[in-house]
Amino acid sequence: xxxxxxxxxxxxxxxxxxxxxxxxxxxxxxxxxxxxxxxxxxxxxxxxxxxxxxxxxxxxxxxxxxxxxxxxxxxxxxxxxxxxxxxxxxxxxxxxxxxxxxxxxxxxxxxxxxxxxxxxxxxxxxxxxxxxxxxxxxxxxxxxxxxxxxxxxxxxxxxxxxxxxxxxxxxxxxxxxxxxxxxxxxxxxxxxxxxxxxxxxxxxxxxxxxxxxxxxxxxxx
Numbered sequence: 638x639x640x641x642x643x644x645x646x647x648x649x650x651x652x653x654x655x656x657x658x659x660x661x662x663x664x665x666x667x668x669x670x671x672x673x674x675x676x677x678x679x680x681x682x683x684x685x686x687x688x689x690x691x692x693x694x695x696x697x698x699x700x701x702x703x704x705x706x707x708x709x710x711x712x713x714x715x716x717x718x719x720x721x722x723x724x725x726x727x728x729x730x731x732x733x734x735x736x737x738x739x740x741x742x743x744x745x746x747x748x749x750x751x752x753x754x755x756x757x758x759x760x761x762x763x764x765x766x767x768x769x770x771x772x773x774x775x776x777x778x779x780x781x782x783x784x785x786x787x788x789x790x791x792x793x794x795x796x797x798x799x800x801x802x803x804x805x806x807x808x809x810x811x812x813x814x815x816x817x818x819x820x821x822x823x824x825x826x827x828x829x830x831x832x833x834x835x836x837x838x839x840x841x842x843x844x845x846x847x848x849x850x851x852x853x854x855x856x857x858x
Contacts, residue, residue, distance in 0.1 A: 700813035704806045711809025715816065724805045731797035738794060742787035748772040749780040 695715075704711025708728055709721035751764035756777065772780065831842040 695813060695816040697810055697813035697816075700809040701806060704809035708802060708805050711806065711813070715809060715812050717812060720808070727801045727805070728798065731794045731801060735791055735794040735798065738787045738791035742784060742791055744769045744772060745780050745784040745787055748775070749777060749784050752777045752780060 700711040700714045702711075703714055709724045712718070712720040712724060747764070748768040751762075751768055754761040754763075755765055772783075775783070829842045831840050832838075833840060
C-alpha cells in the first residue's frame, strides 16, 4: 500500500513540474516577435501623426491694435463689416465741425485784428478791404466774441474726435472678447436666498455655472 502511494505522489509531482514548464514556455512564446500581430505593427507605422488644432483663436488684442491704428479695422477683424460705415460716419461729424469752426475762427480773427488796427492809434486800415463781407458790419466786441466762440468749438471738435476714436477702439475690443463668450445652451443660472450678517438684511445670490459641452457620438456611415 505504501508503494502505491509513493508512485501516486511521484506522478503528481511530475505532472505539476510539466505544467509549470508548459506555462513558462507559453509566456515566452507570447512575448516573442513570432506571435506579435503584424497587422498592428503595420497600422502603427502607417498611422499618421495626430496634428494639433491649427485653427487660430480670436485675439482681442489684435482687434484693439488694428482699430487704434485705422478706424474700422478692428471691426473688420471681428467680421462686423456693417459697423465700418457707422464708425466713419461718427468720426466725420467732429471732423466736419473742426474745419467749419476753424475756417470761421480764422475769418473772425483776421477781421478783429484788422478792425483793431483801424481803430488803434496808428489808424492802419490797409486790411479792412480783405475782411469777409459777412463780418464787415460787426463791431469789434462782436468779432471778439465770435472769435472766442469759434475757437472754443474748434477745440471741442478735436476732443469729440478723440472720444469717437476711443469709442470705436473700445467697441472692437469688447466685441472681440464676446466672440469667445459662451452663449450656448450649456449654461445654468441659479438664484439662492442669502443673508448679509453686516446689514442683517436678506437678499438674493446669483450663481452661474458653466457646463462643459457634451460630445455627441459620431456614427460612422
